[in-house]
Amino acid sequence: MEGLAYLYIFMLAGFTGYEVISRVPVILHTPLMSGSNFVHGVVLVGGMVALGNADPADPLQLAIGFAAVLLGAANAAGGYVVTERMLAMFKGKKGGAK
Amino acid sequence: MSAQFSQFPVLGFIHAAYFAVAVVFILGLKAMSSPVTARRGVVWAGYAMIAATVVTFAWPGMQNFGLMVLAIAIGTVVAWVSGKKVAMTDMPQMVAIYNGMGGGAAAAIAALEFARGEVHGPVVTTLAVLGALIGSVAFSGSCVAFAKLQGIMKKAWRLPAQNGVNVLLALGAVALGVMIIGAETPDSTHVIAFFVLALVLGVILTVPIGGADMPVVISLLNAFTGLAVGMEGYVLGNPALIVAGIVVGASGTLLTQLMAKAMNRPISNVIFTPISGAAAGGGEAVEGEQKEVGAMDAAALMRYASKVIIVPGYGMAVAGAQHKVWEMTEMLEEAGVEVVFAIHPVAGRMPGHMNVLLAEAGVPYEKIFDLEEINGDFAQADVALVIGANDVVNPSARTDKSSPIFGMPILNADLAQNVIVVKRGKGTGYSGIENALFYKENTRLLYGSAQQAIGEVIQHVKAMSV
Secondary structure: OHHHHHHHHHHHHHHHHHHHHHOOOHHHHHHHHHHHHHHHHHHHHHHHHHHHOOOOOOHHHHHHHHHHHHHHHHHHHHHHHHHHHHHHOOOOOOOOOO | OHHHHHHOHHHHHHHHHHHHHHHHHHHHHHHOOOOOOHHHHHHHHHHHHHHHHHHHOOOOOOOOHHHHHHHHHHHHHHHHHHHHHOOHHHHHHHHHHHHHHHHHHHHHHHHHHHHOOOOOOHHHHHHHHHHHHHHHHHHHHHHHHHHHHHOOOOOOOOOOOHHHHHHHHHHHHHHHHHHHHHOOOOOHHHHHHHHHHHHHHHHHHHOOOOHHHHHHHHHHHHHHHHHHHHHHHHHHOOHHHHHHHHHHHHHHHHHHHHHHHHOOOOHHHHHHOOHHHHHOOOOOOOOOOOOEOOHHHHHHHHHOOOEEEEEEOHHHHHHOOHHHHHHHHHHHHHOOOEEEEEEOOOOOOOOOHHHHHHHHHOOOHHHEEEHHHHHHHHHHOOEEEEEOOOHHHOOHHHHOOOOOOOOOOOOOHHHOOEEEEEEOOOOOOOOOOOOHHHHOOOEEEEEOOHHHHHHHHHHHHHHHHO
16 A cells, blocks of 8 residues: 555656646746756665665775765755756846836 | 564654655645745745654664664765765756765665665565665766766767667576576675666666757656665665655656657657657758848837847857847836847756756846746847757758758747847757858847847947937
């Protein structure tokens, strides 16, 4: 049953992703791609769990786990910074140059 | 899962936190769908990410905390600083490289689980292998995309029998994957060979793709990374990874389709037959000659027009002329001219990239219109000012069946009363396709870099306003 429950999560998450994006205007496509890039930076959490369970006596495991956490952290931090920078520039007439 | 909960009560707390994080991620993405709430959306998602990271430290039975903190510190600082420093025009390759890192992380998680011998059962192994394959392709493919956009790798080259090599590599990786899934305990040489093949596949798939198609590829690889993260989430039994990864996988796939549609390039065409190859150089020869205009006449045309539509292209962004263009726009508006911007979906290097560049210069988004919104208005415009754009205003896309871009939706700038094209010289530009617009009766060319040409126009408009 548990495996099947996960299958439902996959399915529902898939539809959710499709629905959330389908209403986005073209002008936000680049920030949105960047934003979704940031969201999958949550892989950092998976890297932490994997490294945390690695055998401290095995350098290979430690090296791979270190790489996983490092890359995940860079994905999350970099994704956030560039997305935030882009979106900070979207101003309407009220807040903008006029 | 419930057995684990009674053994480690803290897991219940962690999973509750992950649940909240997943909800906030989805709400954040939703908020990013409107310019008004977009920034709020990413800030929420940022807090959720911090929360997810912090609670994970409480995961029962973990070790190696020193190494973990060091990796987080290095990754965060390097990416944060590089992300803060990068110029807006270079944004696409930064998105590509950060995305590649996420794919690499997903692949590394799979590799670690294999190294620990903790992957058991056909379903878990299959998802681990699939996630590793997709993550590795996203990693090496994104590195190539970054190198191309950054100008480190200049040429798009194709292997002889490129498609055959792709298929062979993919089959080899899948065969090794099946062997890993089928084995009781996977052979480590198989696992290593599998990762090597997957990484090579990512490189070989991306290298032949030309710069113009890169946005579609980056978007596709972004969706890939999402899927890989979701699958490794299943392997680790971590619902936060599953939900976030699959949501991004699905939305990224849709976004990729939207982009490919806007460029009239089906995704299969982008990957298997790059435009830089056999297709280029087609199209009928164009009759007529290019007629030049001086900055003063151009200024007069616009100053005394009632409606001007500006069509900015990547050439404007490269020249860094968007600030000058906005200065000119404000000046014309003061003189009573209605000025709006028309953005082709693929202007810039990614859909929406041009909007970001204009926003940086201070143009409010109410003045910026999509292709569908604006195309009917060109016929009523006195002047269409094309700056550094080429293929997206080429009327051959509507009329000439032999043109490589036939069928691509374009901005109908040629229907305006007058067309002024700011252009560096007489060449055919980025894609090498001749543009019929430049030879039309009502078209005038203003030669020079966008920065300098618009600067001169501003001087003349100023002189006329006094």
